[in-house]
Amino acid sequence: MARAALRGGLSVAVARRWLEARVVDARAETPTARTLVLDVPGWPGHLPGQHLTVRLTSPDGYSAQRSYSIATPDSGARVELTVQLVPEGEVSEFLVTGVQVGDAFEVRGPVGGWFVWRAEDPAPLLLVAGGSGIVPLMAVVREHRRLLAPQPLELVVSVRSPEDLYYAGELAGLPGVTVVHTRRAPEGSGRPPARLSAPELAAVVARLPEQPRAYVCGPTGFVEAVADALVALGLDPAEVRTERFGPS
Amino acid sequence: MAIVTPGFRGRGRSDDRVPPGQYLVEDFPVLSAGPTPRVPLDRWQFSIVTETGLQSSWSWDELQALPASSPTVDIHCVTQWSKLATTWKGVSLDVLLEDVDTAADYVLVHSYGGYTTNLPLEDLLDGKAWVAYEFDGEPLAPDHGGPARLLVPHLYFWKSAKWVQRLELRLDDTPGFWEQLGYHEYGDPWREQRYAGD
Ligand SMILES: Cc1cc2nc3c(=O)[nH]c(=O)nc-3n(C[C@H](O)[C@H](O)[C@H](O)COP(=O)(O)OP(=O)(O)OC[C@H]3O[C@@H](n4cnc5c(N)ncnc54)[C@H](O)[C@@H]3O)c2cc1C
Numbered sequence: 001m002a003r004a005a006l007r008g009g010l011s012v013a014v015a016r017r018w019l020e021a022r023v024v025d026a027r028a029e030t031p032t033a034r035t036l037v038l039d040v041p042g043w044p045g046h047l048p049g050q051h052l053t054v055r056l057t058s059p060d061g062y063s064a065q066r067s068y069s070i071a072t073p074d075s076g077a078r079v080e081l082t083v084q085l086v087p088e089g090e091v092s093e094f095l096v097t098g099v100q101v102g103d104a105f106e107v108r109g110p111v112g113g114w115f116v117w118r119a120e121d122p123a124p125l126l127l128v129a130g131g132s133g134i135v136p137l138m139a140v141v142r143e144h145r146r147l148l149a150p151q152p153l154e155l156v157v158s159v160r161s162p163e164d165l166y167y168a169g170e171l172a173g174l175p176g177v178t179v180v181h182t183r184r185a186p187e188g189s190g191r192p193p194a195r196l197s198a199p200e201l202a203a204v205v206a207r208l209p210e211q212p213r214a215y216v217c218g219p220t221g222f223v224e225a226v227a228d229a230l231v232a233l234g235l236d237p238a239e240v241r242t243e244r245f246g247p248s
Numbered sequence: 249m250a251i252v253t254p255g256f257r258g259r260g261r262s263d264d265r266v267p268p269g270q271y272l273v274e275d276f277p278v279l280s281a282g283p284t285p286r287v288p289l290d291r292w293q294f295s296i297v298t299e300t301g302l303q304s305s306w307s308w309d310e311l312q313a314l315p316a317s318s319p320t321v322d323i324h325c326v327t328q329w330s331k332l333a334t335t336w337k338g339v340s341l342d343v344l345l346e347d348v349d350t351a352a353d354y355v356l357v358h359s360y361g362g363y364t365t366n367l368p369l370e371d372l373l374d375g376k377a378w379v380a381y382e383f384d385g386e387p388l389a390p391d392h393g394g395p396a397r398l399l400v401p402h403l404y405f406w407k408s409a410k411w412v413q414r415l416e417l418r419l420d421d422t423p424g425f426w427e428q429l430g431y432h433e434y435g436d437p438w439r440e441q442r443y444a445g446d
Binding site for chain 2: 018020053055056057058059061062063064065066067090094098099100103104105106111112113114115220224227228230231237238240241242244245
């Protein structure tokens with residue numbers, strides 16, 4: 001799997017320096033998730049799908065590092081993250097409820113050369129997100145729109161309830177977006193709340209003209225189930241890229 | 249100089265068993281680049297191929313018949329989690345390499361599904377590495393690399409290739425999957441060797 005793709009020239013430099021990231025804007029994405037807009041002078045640029053490492057340092061010198069996906073395509077020194085509040089979480093709690101506009105911390109990146117989308121790739125795109133797994137896929141969606149890219153794109157997002165959908169306003173206006181609710185569906189929705197099923201995935205795949213390249217991101221259980229279902233539907237495992245985060 | 253972020257306190261320093269930049273988890277996160285390969289045990293095989301092309305192979309039953317060890321080890325993932333005192337069962341690479349005649353200094357590990365990773369041969373010897381098939385007293389789950397994975401706890405966990413299939417002994421070093429994507433050649437957690445050049 002890896003080999004074939006690597007022969008295509010995937011080689012990615014990882015920025016080694018810690019860079020100062022200043023929070024220039026922050027907005028609530030859902031009641032438990034917040035988007036931070038960072039200004040990172042010297043940011044080397046990135047591909048949709050990549051992540052970075054955040055390092056927070058306390059006044060007594062203690063520091064903690066975590067990975068966060070980048071929610072937006074490359075746009076100079078501006079980098080956006082969307083962080084989900086993990087109760088008792090050391091870093092996420094601070095990023096969602098503590099950090100203020102004007103504060104700074106450090107980032108390093110971009111990281112990840114596999115779970116990335118390159119606009120030259122002609123394959124249709126199938127993006128499947130569970131919860132905060134939408135973050136790196138949103139960077140792909142946004143880049144695809146910015147470039148008016150010709151590849152057909154389908155995005156499937158699974159959330160517990162309507163309040164849990166990130167980027168709801170932006171997604172509402174887009175074609176090729178399927179939102180699935182697992183616990184509580186919106187008023188008047190024809191679909192009772194349930195996990196994303198294999199037939200639903202099959203219907204989305206069937207809308208694409210040929211074998212897509214799939215990107216699946218979310219909690220481990222979700223990624224396992226979706227990736228297995230896609231392989232069972234006949235997708236080449238080498239065309240199914242996964243990123244797992246959140247609870248396992 | 250690190251930038252101090254006012255208001256951030258953190259949970260405080262953790263103990264000496266946790267390498268720098270790592271935090272402890274109780275659960276067992278999963279990270280891999282694609283779908284989980286599923287290998288039926290009757291078709292499973294593990295091989296070691298020397299630099300001259302000589303191959304030693306073990307079927308599942310043959311592997312199970314070898315003397316096993318039950319290491320309890322701390323593991324460290326490059327994505328910053330560490331997990332202390334994990335218990336495994338498997339066959340030491342010392343056992344598997346015992347009758348293999350080689351002058352190689354390097355190993356390229358191949359997995360079912362196509363994943364690869366490289367490491368020096370000496371990092372697999374002297375009780376430092378296993379082909380593990382049980383975790384916590386249970387058969388190793390497919391998402392954690394079952395039926396069998398390499399276990400090299402002193403290096404970042406991407407070196408502990410899941411779904412291990414074959415060790416290719418080599419005279420020269422050649423980067424594996426993540427190593428070609430910018431990760432460190434060696435990956436010592438205590439020296440924070442995360443990315444190339446660290
Ligand atoms: C490649 C990658 C990309 C990612 N992208 C994103 C992203 O875009 N957005 C996002 O929100 N996250 C993302 N993550 C996850 C992120 O890196 C963090 O894991 C997440 O924010 C939680 O970190 P934390 O410090 O808040 O929680 P931690 O402090 O690490 O806690 C993790 C878990 O342990 C539990 N826990 C912690 N301490 C204790 C304790 N003392 N006792 C009991 N339980 C405890 C917490 O409740 C929680 O369930 C990504 C991860 C990876 C690997």
